[in-house]
Amino acid sequence: MAAKVQSYMYRIETAIQSLNAEELRDHFSHRVYGSTLGPALQNTSNYERYTRNLMEPYRSIASSFLEAVHLIYTNKSIEAFKSQKAALAALREAMKSSSPHLNWLSPVMETMVRDLRIISYSAADETQRGDEKDYIAEAYTEVQKCFTLCINDRSEEADSKKWSTLMMLNEFYNIATKLNKYWQNVGASTERIKHQGQLELFKTAHRVEYLYNIGRKALFDANYKEADVSLSEAFRLCHKDSRSNKALILTYLIPVKLLVGHMPSNRLLSKYGMHQYMGISNALRDGNLLKMKEELTKNQAFFVQWGLFLIITKLRFIAYRNLFKKVHLAILESSKKYQLPLKALLTALTFCKENDVDLDEIACIVANLIAKKYIKGYISHEHGVVVLSKKQAFPPLSSVNT
Secondary structure, three states: OHHHHHHHHHHHHHHHHOOOHHHHHHHOOHHHHHHHHHHHOOOOOOOHHHHOOOOOOHHHHHHHHHHHHHHHHOOOHHHHHHHHHHHHHHHHHHHHHOOOOOHHHHHHHHHHHHHHHHHHHHHHHHOOOOOOOOHHHHHHHHHHHHHHHHHOOOOOOOOOHHHHHHHHHHHHHHHHHHHOOOHHHHHHHHHHHHHHOOHHHOOHHHHHHHHHHHHHHHHHOOOHHHHHHHHHHHHHHOOOOOHHHHHHHHHHHHHHHHHOOOOOOHHHHHHOOOHHHHHHHHHHHHOOHHHHHHHHHHOHHHHHHOOOHHHHHOHHHHHHHHHHHHHHHHOOOOOOOOEEEHHHHHHHHHHOOOOOOOHHHHHHHHHHHHHOOOOOEEEEOOOOEEEEOOOOOOOOHHHOOO
16 A cells, blocks of 8 residues: 555656656545555655655645545545645645746646635534534635635746636636535625636636526526527537536526527427426417426426526426417407407416416416516507507517627
């Protein structure tokens, strides 16, 4: 076991000597080496015996990292968080005091930041009830320190720390989403990134995650136009072989597309395993409220899991809009083609098994559709009809949900 750790340390020394940031990044990654090193370290607490050949700051970084690996392997997440935090702090302070000479270590800092955030989740789960320590919030503070260090780097080298700011911002989004807080700070950091410009010069992986994050946030803020633009660009930039990432983007992009009236093809949905949206998409297209209700019930667990259930229920108004448009088209040849009888709408809803609806509720539904600009017109209660606009009585959804 000791030989395995010694071999690992030799590869770290080689990566440092050759300034190989990618190799060193992998060696300080729990995802890459955690499962390998964990068993090898289970009978030791003297990590310095393995790191003594390293110069500072690498010795302190490696010792704390090995300790974190061992603690995770023994299911001590709180102590592991503290060790990972110490490793990151040692690296950050070294990069701060020696800048720009250690800028080449930015990829290592990125990996250690992400691991700290992930470990903080486990530490939070391990926290005893009544313990006020918030490890996820503490991780946010550590990420903020790294973000500040990176965004204030004014060097123009290719390995400038500023190219790590987008990755740090993505970590802000991950933590803010987890805790549902810090959104004002995250927004301010996002504006700083936008102000700097040159988004296209960041790593593609960081750009994809950033676009996914701002697109998802825009969706939950009901800013569907921005959500559509950002998530569509994230999907376009995402590597074609990253099917799981593309599917994750589609999880949020498809509801946006449905809200703006763009129905995804069954071929696309099948390709990425998005079968939860197939029935809903077809029901929307046909204005089939019965099918819509059945699909919502069948896939409720999925939509709740991804925080999408309330957004998906908003599609019900689009189903009403499409059904009422069909009724309008059916009477278009009549002399009163700009009048839509409420009784005709009641008949259509009854056909869709909406048996508990009366004329007053129909009027309420129509009033909501008019307020949401899905229909142009007004209700004449005296005559029991919806008086439709002579121009685009049913405006394109793309012009409504923006």
